[in-house]
Amino acid sequence: MGDSRTGAVANTAAERARSLLATAWSCAVTAEGRRREELTGAHTVTEDGRLLLLASPDGSPTGTTGGSLGRDVPCVVEFADPAPVPMRDRIRARLWLSGRLSAGEAGGLLLRPTRVVLRQGSDMEPVDPDAFTRATPDPLATAEAGLLTHLADCHGDAVERLTRLVDARRLHGAIRVRPLAVDRHALTLRLERLRSHEDVRLLFDRPADDVPRLGERMRVLLARAGTPCPRALHRHRPDGEA
Incomplete structure (x- = not known):
């Protein structure tokens, strides 16, 4: 399920x-x-x-x-x-x-x-x-752009595998999945269909209050999806160094 x-x-x-x-x-x-x-x-x-x-x-x-x-x-x-x-x-x-x-x-x-x-x-x-x-900005806000582009450009296979955490009915008609957003609480995926789209939040088991903790939360998400977390994804930093 x-x-x-x-x-x-x-x-x-x-x-x-x-x-x-x-x-x-x-x-x-x-x-x-x-x-x-x-x-x-x-x-x-x-x-x-x-x-x-x-x-x-x-x-x-x-x-x-x-x-x-x-x-x-x-x-x-x-x-x-x-x-x-x-x-x-x-x-x-x-x-x-x-x-x-x-x-x-x-x-x-x-x-x-x-x-x-x-x-x-x-x-x-x-x-x-x-x-x-x-209020204060989300702790990942200034790192988000680098994190998402790295995820999309270098780990598209991991993004696809994360759709295993989405209810199959919501995947009906989806032709592409893209990482839309990330904050301390969740990674949001966009499911694109031919003429529409839907956004799905995948909650972390615990908040990610900095980039290293985000790597840990992503590893847990991918484990739930039944795949190991790529080492480069786990160690990625917003400046592009892995």
């Missing part, structure tokens, strides 16, 4: 939002209800979840559109979370932070979110701003 252990332990919405924010490289800014700035590599995040839009060389926060952003204006900043591994419908989630811009460090602008909304799939989920401030 397949075992996806669906519906159990997962990160909170606030933790998922903070994880997305911690790894995003670009964002879209709408200020004063009309001006839109596309910022790439131009933001950073404080420990308490405030967003700092960095100043351009001329001292004003600007985006690729060339317009400048002013202080004390209402602002919405949107982030997208693309899957590191190529697949259909690659955007896994979107995050919107709303608030007013104030003066930040080194001429930048600071946004303390007063409204936070996370969308995953078709689900729109408001996140309490205080919970967002208190």
Whole structure:
């Protein structure tokens, strides 16, 4: 019998939002209800979840559109979370932070979110701003891209074998399986069909609070699937060294 252990332990919405924010490289800014700035590599995040839009060389926060952003204006900043591994419908989630811009460090602008909304799939989920401030990113968030691309590029056979843990009825019509996401609690696989897809979380036996522990949890998953864990997968590090 397949075992996806669906519906159990997962990160909170606030933790998922903070994880997305911690790894995003670009964002879209709408200020004063009309001006839109596309910022790439131009933001950073404080420990308490405030967003700092960095100043351009001329001292004003600007985006690729060339317009400048002013202080004390209402602002919405949107982030997208693309899957590191190529697949259909690659955007896994979107995050919107709303608030007013104030003066930040080194001429930048600071946004303390007063409204936070996370969308995953078709689900729109408001996140309490205080919970967002208190939350921390998943411990694997910054390593996730390297881990998933290594898994897809070098251990596709192991990914296929992990489908033994999925209920056979959910595999009906699947033509490809890809590693979609990993967090401290689970590895998520995407089952692609000709015109649709389904995501399945494979829960770890215990949380993986760092990359070495993730290797141990993956070894247990593969043992449950009836196959030994490849040594290179168990020892992989995000910098590509095995």
